[in-house]
Amino acid sequence: MKIRILWIVAGLLIALPSCGKGSVGGDGPALAAKGLTITKVTAALPVEDPADPAWDDAREVVVTLLVQDVAEPRLTEKGVETLRLRALHDGVRAAFRLDWADATAEDLVEIDQSTDAVALEFPATGPDGPVPDSMMGEEGKPVSIILWRNAWQRRLMGEAYGVEALYPNRSVDHYPPDAGPTPESRAVLKKLYNPPVAVGNPMAAVERISATQDLTAEGFGTLTDAGKQTSSGEGIHQDGRWTVIITRPLDTTPAAAGILRPGETTYVSVAVWNGSKNQSGSLKMRSIWVPVRFAEARP
Amino acid sequence: MARVNNWQIDRDMSYWYAEKRPKKQFAAIFDINKCIACQTCTIACKTTWTSGRGQEYMLWNNVESKPFGFYPIAWDVHALELLGAGDWKDGVYQGRTLFEAAREGERVLGWRPAADDYANPNLGEDDALDAEALIDKGLELLVPQAVWFFYLARICNHCTYPACLAACPRGAIYKRPEDGIVLADQKKCRGYRECVKACPYKKVFFNADAGVSQKCIGCYPLIEQNEQPRCFQNCIGKIRNQGFLSRPEDAREDNPLDYLVHIRKLALPLLPQLGLEPNVYYVPPIHAPKTFLHQMFGPGVEHALATYKAAAEDPVLVALLSLFGCTPKTIHRFKVIGDQVAGYDEKGGEIVRVPVKEPVWVRAPMKGDVPRLNVT
Numbered sequence: 001m002k003i004r005i006l007w008i009v010a011g012l013l014i015a016l017p018s019c020g021k022g023s024v025g026g027d028g029p030a031l032a033a034k035g036l037t038i039t040k041v042t043a044a045l046p047v048e049d050p051a052d053p054a055w056d057d058a059r060e061v062v063v064t065l066l067v068q069d070v071a072e073p074r075l076t077e078k079g080v081e082t083l084r085l086r087a088l089h090d091g092v093r094a095a096f097r098l099d100w101a102d103a104t105a106e107d108l109v110e111i112d113q114s115t116d117a118v119a120l121e122f123p124a125t126g127p128d129g130p131v132p133d134s135m136m137g138e139e140g141k142p143v144s145i146i147l148w149r150n151a152w153q154r155r156l157m158g159e160a161y162g163v164e165a166l167y168p169n170r171s172v173d174h175y176p177p178d179a180g181p182t183p184e185s186r187a188v189l190k191k192l193y194n195p196p197v198a199v200g201n202p203m204a205a206v207e208r209i210s211a212t213q214d215l216t217a218e219g220f221g222t223l224t225d226a227g228k229q230t231s232s233g234e235g236i237h238q239d240g241r242w243t244v245i246i247t248r249p250l251d252t253t254p255a256a257a258g259i260l261r262p263g264e265t266t267y268v269s270v271a272v273w274n275g276s277k278n279q280s281g282s283l284k285m286r287s288i289w290v291p292v293r294f295a296e297a298r299p
Numbered sequence: 300m301a302r303v304n305n306w307q308i309d310r311d312m313s314y315w316y317a318e319k320r321p322k323k324q325f326a327a328i329f330d331i332n333k334c335i336a337c338q339t340c341t342i343a344c345k346t347t348w349t350s351g352r353g354q355e356y357m358l359w360n361n362v363e364s365k366p367f368g369f370y371p372i373a374w375d376v377h378a379l380e381l382l383g384a385g386d387w388k389d390g391v392y393q394g395r396t397l398f399e400a401a402r403e404g405e406r407v408l409g410w411r412p413a414a415d416d417y418a419n420p421n422l423g424e425d426d427a428l429d430a431e432a433l434i435d436k437g438l439e440l441l442v443p444q445a446v447w448f449f450y451l452a453r454i455c456n457h458c459t460y461p462a463c464l465a466a467c468p469r470g471a472i473y474k475r476p477e478d479g480i481v482l483a484d485q486k487k488c489r490g491y492r493e494c495v496k497a498c499p500y501k502k503v504f505f506n507a508d509a510g511v512s513q514k515c516i517g518c519y520p521l522i523e524q525n526e527q528p529r530c531f532q533n534c535i536g537k538i539r540n541q542g543f544l545s546r547p548e549d550a551r552e553d554n555p556l557d558y559l560v561h562i563r564k565l566a567l568p569l570l571p572q573l574g575l576e577p578n579v580y581y582v583p584p585i586h587a588p589k590t591f592l593h594q595m596f597g598p599g600v601e602h603a604l605a606t607y608k609a610a611a612e613d614p615v616l617v618a619l620l621s622l623f624g625c626t627p628k629t630i631h632r633f634k635v636i637g638d639q640v641a642g643y644d645e646k647g648g649e650i651v652r653v654p655v656k657e658p659v660w661v662r663a664p665m666k667g668d669v670p671r672l673n674v675t
Contacts, residue, residue, distance in 0.1 A: 071468060073493060074404030111495060111505045112413045151510075162508030163353055166414075176350050193351040196511045199486040204509040221469045223489065278411070281491035282468050 035291030036061045036268055038087040038094055038260075042297050045090040050097055050236060050243040057298050058086035058097070063270055065285035070135055071220040072282070079274050079285040083118075089294065094260050095247045096120055098270065105237035106275025107150040110166055114280045115151035116237075117273040118244050123289075124216060127264045134269045134288045136217045144259045145215040145223070148233035148244055150275070153211035211235070212246060220282065262294045300398070303460065306547050307571040307597070308392035313399050314574075315406050315465035321479035325457045325517050326544035326556050327531070328566040330582040330623065332607070333538040336362045336450040343533035344454075348516070353508025356417045359515035360530040362452045364424035366591060370453075371416035371501050378499040378573060379594070381408055385572055387598040396574025397462055397499060407462045407497040417504075449584035452538070454530060455502040455515035456569065456577030457481045463514070466497030478543070479578065480517040488512055499573050525629050525644055537624025542631065544578060553632040555619055555642075556580075563616065565606050567596035582607055618655045626651035 037059050046052030063083045067075040084099040098118050106116050123132050124144040137143035155161045163170065177193045180186035191197050196204035202213055202225045212233040214226035235244035251258030260266065267289035273279040302311050303318035344360035361370045369375065378397070385394015400408040457474075461481045464472040471487035472494055474480070483494065483503065488511040494503040495512060503514040518528030526532070527541040542556040550561035559566045559580070566580035583592050583603050592600040610616040618640035619633055628650040630642035641652040662671055 069404070072404060072406045073466075073468065076402075076404050108507075109490060109505075109510060110414050110507045111417075111492065112411060162510075163355065166507055167355075170355065172355055174350075175352060177352075194509055195513075196485040196488070196506075196509045201486045201488065201509075201511060203489055203511055204485075223469070281489065281493065 035293070036085060036087055037293055037295045038089050039295045040262075040297040041088050041090050045088060045093055045095050045247070047093075047095050047232075047245055047247045048234060050099070050245055054088065055086055055097055058088050061085045061290060063287045063290055065270070065272060065287055068135070068271075068282050068284050068286050075279065075283045075285065077277070079277060079279065080272050081285070083270055083272060083287070085268075085270065085290070087292075089250060089262065091250070091262065092252075093247050093249050095245055096268075097243065097245050099241060099243045100272055101240060102237070102242050102274060102276075103240045104276050105150060105242070107154040108161070108165055109151050109280075112278065114273065114275040114278045115149050116242060116275040117147060117149040117151075117280075118235075118242070118246075119145055119147045119271045120246055121145045121269045121271070122259045122292075123267055124259055127258070127261070127266070131267065131289065133219075134267075135286065136220050136223070138219050140218065142216050142218045144226070145217060146212050146231045146233070146246055146248060147215060148212045148235065148246055150211075150235060150237075152208055152213070153233070153235060155208045156211045264294070266292045268292050305396075305460065305574060305576050307568050307576050308396070308574065309390050310392065312396050312460075312574050314460050315398065319476075320459065320546070321474060321476050323477065323543040324459065324479035324545075324578055325522065325541070326479075326560070326578040326580065327454075327539060327541045328556065328559055328580045328582065328623075329452050330538045330620065331449055331451065331584045332582060333536045333623075334362065334450040334452055335536050336364065336452075337535060338362055339533050339535050340452060340530035340539075343529040344515075347518075347529045349513075351506075351508075353506035354504075354513070356414075357504045357506075357513065358420060359502070359504075360452070360454045361420055362450050363421065364448050365451050365587070365595075366448065368421060368424040368448075368451075370420040371412045372419075373416075374412070374499070374501040375570065375595075377410050378570065381410060382573065387572075390598055392572050392597075394572060396572070397497075398460070398465065398574055405466075407466045409462065409466065409493075409496040409499070411492065411496040412501060447587050449587050451581075452530075453500065453502070453569075454528075454579060455481060455517070456500055456575065456579045457515075457517055458578060459576035460574065462497040462499060462573075462575055463494035463503045466493040467491070468493060472503075475519070478517075478519070478522055480519050480522065481514070482516055482519070483512050483514050485511060485513070499570065499575070500577070522629070526627050527629050531624075532627045534624055540623045541629055543629075544580075551632075553634060555622065555630055555633050558615075558619060558633075563606055564599055565603050565610075565616070567599050567603055570595060571597040614655065621653055621655055622651065625653050 039058050041054050046054040063085050065081055067078055080100050086097045088095050109115050122144045124142040130141055132138050132141035132143050177189035180189045210229055210232045212231045214229050214231050215223050216226050217223045231248040233244055233246040235242055251261045269287045269289050271284045271286040273284050300313040301317040303314045305312050340360050349357040363370050397408045457480050471484045490510040492505050495505050503512050506513050521528055531539045531541050544556040547561045550557040566582050568577045583596050583600050585604055618635045622640055622642050631645045632643040634641050638655050639652050640655055641649050644650050
């Protein structure tokens with residue numbers, strides 16, 4: 001519990017609520033201790049429209065971002081320094097609205113280019129468990145991560161990706177997987193000629209079901225697919241800013257280990273990758289833990 | 300960083316992980332003097348492993364013309380420029396390796412190629428375009444650069460200290476303990492491309508379709524059947540021999556790799572000063588400037604060239620070089636038996652036997668009124 005209190009104090013230092021639209025005006029720093037509040041909505045959860053007035057009921061937290069300077073490769077050039085975060089829930093799902101400055105939108109990955117991305121991280125150690133390290137957790141103290149990538153959103157929207165998008169005018173004599181006489185045989189060959197697909201690497205999944213990926217980690221270098229995809233996300237790039245809404249089911253089953261359970265406090269941290277700076281992996285801006293609590297609908 | 304021993308630079312050096320050598324180390328020798336750049340090796344590899352989407356530009360095996368040929372563009376020039384000059388003194392490298400020279404916050408001193416750098420693997424290398432005009436302008440005076448070249452066949456070096464492995468923050472690249480082959484785990488990779496940036500030989504490639512990095516796998520399914528990789532089996536110039544290399548202190552005289560690398564010191568590593576202890580060794584070309592070869596293969600060049608030039612008078616060397624390309628199997632031991640040389644598998648079974656010198660018949664130039672060609 002002492003450790004948890006320490007993290008709350010640390011969260012105080014970086015998660016200052018703004019007094020803009022949607023924030024609880026007038027109470028300033030006193031509210032900082034509360035960190036992020038996931039406020040219940042009475043109407044539909046605004047999962048698609050970041051401008052939905054329902055978001056005005058969510059208190060905005062300005063999260064300070066720091067360079068990832070612990071694990072190699074470390075980010076040596078400072079990127080985006082703040083991210084505005086709001087959260088709502090409807091008793092079934094929680095929605096997080098993340099908003100940060102990025103002059104350009106990148107949605108393809110090549111040898112020399114990366115995609116824009118953002119991630120939410122939560123402790124996965126239970127309500128009474130120890131708080132993991134905010135940087136990818138630690139051995140025996142896992143974290144749960146939701147990663148949204150603009151490249152995945154592009155694919156989900158049915159747009160060309162990979163070489164089809166990067167080199168639409170390329171000339172190729174023959175792709176062996178295309179030689180199958182039937183759609184079924186072509187599907188088999190496509191897998192055979194694509195080892196990461198054949199071994200089930202979600203990065204290479206031919207059909208994407210979400211622009212996000214649910215992950216777990218117990219320290220740097222341990223990021224692993226969660227095995228079950230429950231989150232989703234959608235981003236809009238406008239006027240030099242990204243606004244991404246990430247939704248995730250609330251944990252309401254009594255027996256299940258919960259990450260987000262109404263009534264329980266927890267923490268959240270965020271990470272941001274700037275594709276135009278070729279950031280990926282550990283080359284990212286990140287925050288430390290921000291305390292999270294649930295709140296009833298505002299009257 | 301751990302301290303490890305790198306025998307190619309004859310000193311200890313810093314590396315991200317502790318020294319842990321495999322049970323056997325995949326290694327190869329390429330005799331540059333025999334390569335004709337027919338690219339059969341390149342095609343053998345290409346059709347076997349990299350014919351899928353996202354692999355269009357990948358050449359896990361390539362042959363480039365030195366000094367002006369590169370794949371990707373200027374791969375070696377960039378690596379050497381980044382590292383800077385380093386002296387050798389009595390066979391000991393005095394400069395810094397890529398691991399020791401790593402920038403703050405990184406594990407390896409690397410550079411990330413642009414996608415276009417791979418786009419023209421042999422552009423202009425063998426092009427005689429305007430050669431006459433250039434000669435008229437005094438091309439022959441630009442010695443030595445303008446009047447020499449050699450072919451450099453390259454695969455992954457399956458390094459003892461792989462930069463790709465050191466740089467991967469996920470540990471998705473691993474070195475097989477049974478044969479030292481370096482592989483990129485296709486399930487674990489998340490496409491960060493740190494390996495692409497770190498490998499100075501640029502033999503790890505990003506697949507933009509699959510979103511993961513991929514590389515030469517040393518044809519490990521063949522290695523597991525005691526067979527040499529595809530690019531070796533298909534080499535029509537018979538320039539290649541794959542085997543397993545011991546540490547210098549454990550060198551066996553009957554191991555083809557040990558004999559040529561450690562005992563006769565005829566085959567040399569590519570850019571040993573980078574510090575990766577690469578495991579593809581080259582018999583250096585005899586007609587290139589020694590300063591260039593010294594930079595490319597280290598201080599053993601003069602000895603290797605002298606040994607190669609005198610090889611015709613050396614029955615064991617002639618015999619062993621005759622074994623190159625004579626069998627698809629991996630030769631673990633060899634023995635000269637009279638005017639023949641035999642190769643054996645790991646258990647001592649004979650797998651190939653060839654004459655040290657092919658018999659030659661000289662036929663009369665004319666048979667009656669019909670001219671005849673001599674053939675061997």
